[in-house]
Amino acid sequence: xxxxxxxxxxxxxxxxxxxxxxxxxxxxxxxxxxxxxxxxxxxxxxxxxxxxxxxxxxxxxxxxxxxxxxxxxxxxxxxxxxxxxxxxxxxxxxxxxxxxxxxxxxxxxxxxxxxxxxxxxxxxxxxxxxxxxxxxxx
Amino acid sequence: xxxxxxxxxxxxxxxxxxxxxxxxxxxxxxxxxxxxxxxxxxxxxxxxxxxxxxxxxxxxxxxxxxxxxxxxxxxxxxxxxxxxxxxxxxxxxxxxxxxxxxxxxxxxxxxxxxxxxxxxxxxxxxxxxxxxxxxxxx
Amino acid sequence: xxxxxxxxxxxxxxxxxxxxxxxxxxxxxxxxxxxxxxxxxxxxxxxxxxxxxxxxxxxxxxxxxxxxxxxxxxxxxxxxxxxxxxxxxxxxxxxxxxxxxxxxxxxxxxxxxxxxxxxxxxxxxxxxxxxxxxxxxx
Numbered sequence: 001x002x003x004x005x006x007x008x009x010x011x012x013x014x015x016x017x018x019x020x021x022x023x024x025x026x027x028x029x030x031x032x033x034x035x036x037x038x039x040x041x042x043x044x045x046x047x048x049x050x051x052x053x054x055x056x057x058x059x060x061x062x063x064x065x066x067x068x069x070x071x072x073x074x075x076x077x078x079x080x081x082x083x084x085x086x087x088x089x090x091x092x093x094x095x096x097x098x099x100x101x102x103x104x105x106x107x108x109x110x111x112x113x114x115x116x117x118x119x120x121x122x123x124x125x126x127x128x129x130x131x132x133x134x135x136x137x138x
Numbered sequence: 139x140x141x142x143x144x145x146x147x148x149x150x151x152x153x154x155x156x157x158x159x160x161x162x163x164x165x166x167x168x169x170x171x172x173x174x175x176x177x178x179x180x181x182x183x184x185x186x187x188x189x190x191x192x193x194x195x196x197x198x199x200x201x202x203x204x205x206x207x208x209x210x211x212x213x214x215x216x217x218x219x220x221x222x223x224x225x226x227x228x229x230x231x232x233x234x235x236x237x238x239x240x241x242x243x244x245x246x247x248x249x250x251x252x253x254x255x256x257x258x259x260x261x262x263x264x265x266x267x268x269x270x271x272x273x274x275x276x
Numbered sequence: 277x278x279x280x281x282x283x284x285x286x287x288x289x290x291x292x293x294x295x296x297x298x299x300x301x302x303x304x305x306x307x308x309x310x311x312x313x314x315x316x317x318x319x320x321x322x323x324x325x326x327x328x329x330x331x332x333x334x335x336x337x338x339x340x341x342x343x344x345x346x347x348x349x350x351x352x353x354x355x356x357x358x359x360x361x362x363x364x365x366x367x368x369x370x371x372x373x374x375x376x377x378x379x380x381x382x383x384x385x386x387x388x389x390x391x392x393x394x395x396x397x398x399x400x401x402x403x404x405x406x407x408x409x410x411x412x413x414x
Contacts, residue, residue: 035141050232096232
């Protein structure tokens with residue numbers, strides 16, 4: 001067994017989902033690993049990762065709205081040093097999580113037909129986010 | 139170190155939790171791997187995975203009810219192509235997650251006494267769901 | 277590639293977050309593995325893991341309060357064998373999750389500047405919690 005690691009920089013346009021399934025698949029392909037385990041890790045506390053429906057764009061809008069309801073800006077949070085979108089961003093990040101583990105078979109991540117890999121930006125303003133990809137296998 | 143991979147097909151009876159801890163443990167046992175890492179991955183966007191209490195059946199009922207409260211069918215979602223249970227299913231799937239990582243020691247996943255591995259079906263109707271198991275170690 | 281595994285015992289003071297980033301980094305360091313994958317796994321159904329902001333203590337307070345709102349003790353849960361904090365603890369554990377996967381580079385977990393690894397205790401009373409650490413790589 002062998003392994004490979006890299007870091008992606010993903011530009012976000014502020015709050016919302018950015019798909020990067022293609023970049024993830026390209027990384028795995030370039031390693032030549034046929035069977036193994038892919039890990040995706042987001043190095044931030046106000047952005048996170050999720051695997052979701054890659055077909056209907058309305059799904060992404062509903063996800064963003066739902067996260068706003070669950071962790072609203074007017075939630076009366078104590079921590080607001082960086083503005084009203086800061087603490088909700090941390091909470092949304094906890095809910096969605098910052099790591100994904102995806103087995104690899106036949107040289108590709110075993111995502112289902114409708115599954116896409118997304119970075120979820122929780123801050124209002126655009127950011128550049130670092131995502132680490134690691135794959136091991138043979 | 140070496141690895142093994144397989145796909146389980148899990149039949150659900152519609153919305154609710156289906157335990158498959160036994161199938162997961164059997165897969166690890168059959169590989170003969172004593173120490174390593176097990177990954178469980180659900181290939182869907184309207185079903186997901188969780189590790190929870192394997193003793194009291196009321197816990198499963200409370201979990202299903204809680205998910206319904208957090209992502210209700212009458213939430214005013216834009217996306218409803220596949221019916222009122224579709225968008226809530228996506229949201230519940232994001233909250234619970236589709237991958238689990240469990241170390242293996244002495245030939246078994248290191249689950250605690252009360253931990254069971256569950257597929258969570260979020261759609262109202264029964265489905266057959268694909269779950270990929272990967273283990274690496276020696 | 278090679279691997280190592282250990283179990284930490286973490287004392288909690290009742291509901292709240294306990295950081296153990298240092299213990300995790302020390303484990304990885306002691307294995308001498310430079311590049312690889314670290315897995316952190318919590319063996320409980322009423323405590324869980326999260327990666328969050330390690331700077332402002334108010335963030336931890338807001339997280340605990342938010343979890344209480346999302347899974348309140350007076351939620352009318354069927355399961356209450358172990359007291360009113362029992363079922364909310366299970367639900368909070370599902371939301372936050374019990375496993376983390378963190379790539380390792382240059383001998384350290386690739387956590388971002390502001391990321392800390394936390395055990396989240398969801399029960400009211402103090403507990404001793406078992407967390408399994410596994411690392412593979414070379």
